[in-house]
């Protein structure tokens with residue numbers, strides 16, 4: 001096996017460590033069950049001996065009963081009977097414990113993946129396709145479940161049977177052990193090669209499967225466009241093309257898997273023949289001193305062991321097939337979020353003085369988006385951020401809540417570097433309302449409660465009233481319990497916006513970020529949203545990214561961005577009096 005394989009197996013065992021007792025118990029049941037099977041083989045011996053005596057008698061009707069140890073046979077009967085409940089109990093335990101372990105580990109893994117993914121930074125999500133992430137949680141966890149099954153049930157079971165078969169064979173006739181020892185390298189070498197192929201194509205198949213999931217997710221979110229352009233057929237063809245790629249990879253894997261079964265059969269059957277020849281040789285060489293019964297049982301043991309080997313190979317292949325997915329998902333668990341709390345992170349109970357950007361430079365990748373930005377904001381001020389599209393306005397506001405960390409420079413709240421403030425307390429101080437308001441397909445009340453989990457119904461209604469949305473909610477079927485639809489699709493833009501404002505009001509944060517919160521609304525909605533925003537902004541330090549002239553004029557100060565640089569910082573009249581970007585922007589707006 002490749003080293004990465006061992007590492008993945010090691011990681012699985014590490015992941016399963018909290019269930020170590022369950023694992024030991026499951027392994028114990030497996031060993032116990034294999035032992036009872038071995039015991040049944042041993043019980044066969046007195047029977048076969050009696051049977052041979054019977055055959056040797058010349059007159060079989062008058063077989064000499066005295067020569068047969070009838071009492072011993074009866075004892076065998078009692079033993080067989082006594083073993084029955086033990087075998088039954090062990091069979092139950094073997095299956096129950098293995099299934100329980102697998103189910104438990106799968107549930108644990110899903111939780112762990114969800115917990116590992118959600119705290120990742122925004123750049124983590126932007127760098128990945130959502131279909132790929134969904135594929136990890138569903139397809140990869142499914143495959144990992146197979147790996148659990150193989151590692152904690154299939155493989156130990158067949159190893160136990162293999163050991164038991166070889167032990168019986170060796171006990172009855174030790175030279176048979178040689179056959180078993182020889183068989184190992186002959187089986188392992190070609191299978192190792194095939195297993196690598198299975199693994200490689202399994203991994204490639206999974207990547208194709210992730211493509212499919214991603215494609216499907218994109219199709220569903222873009223279904224309106226697909227319909228508008230009548231692209232159903234074209235999209236279906238695209239899907240089929242990807243699906244065919246998946247099929248081709250899987251077929252390569254399937255043929256490697258089929259091949260490995262053929263190879264195993266070939267080797268096993270040859271070794272059974274070898275065992276028979278060895279038996280014959282032993283009889284002639286020992287001048288028939290060796291007991292035929294022993295030889296027969298030894299061959300039986302070997303057959304049993306080979307049978308276990310065949311199943312072991314199947315499990316091993318399945319383990320190989322599931323390894324890439326298991327590795328992928330375990331790798332995900334170890335992925336540390338890029339934006340994290342410092343070990344000595346401070347708690348920020350409230351904002352007392354204000355915010356400062358000092359020589360802040362930032363780039364998403366290598367490309368710099370903001371350059372050397374410096375400004376200060378006093379508590380309670382309203383700051384408008386203006387500039388052409390792509391100037392870096394939204395990026396600037398995304399740095400304050402640490403959606404991304406600055407590349408150089410520092411952002412301070414009350415003189416504290418935001419990287420030294422606990423994320424929880426920093427985010428508790430900030431509320432955001434943006435143009436693309438996202439609502440969950442949950443009740444309106446739950447969507448507003450997102451601002452503060454422990455809010456009472458009365459508080460929620462009060463926030464909705466202040467956000468000009470309470471009366472509308474009452475006219476809806478179910479009122480506050482109405483579901484908002486996928487992405488809030490059952491509500492208009494203005495209604496969604498006012499719910500978002502209610503959510504922000506409920507949060508009662510000191511700092512407010514409004515990112516184009518009034519863009520794209522109709523006249524009636526605009527009045528209601530404008531009023532609601534005015535209520536929300538009262539007494540809060542506010543950053544408004546906007547093109548809306550009345551909002552810009554009423555701001556305490558305006559920051560003008562151009563190509564990622566701060567080119568203006570002052571009141572409307574001051575900036576207008578200067579030659580520059582701000583005047584250009586205003587003249588552009590008419």
Ligand code: ADP
Pocket residue numbers: 126364365369387388389390391392393394395396
């Ligand atoms: P504005 O809000 O002024 O329109 P943005 O802050 O959205 O500007 O974008 C500034 C620049 O950063 C643009 O060139 C944009 O392409 C780039 N950009 C914005 N968001 C991302 C992102 N998540 N990843 C990479 N580049 C981005």
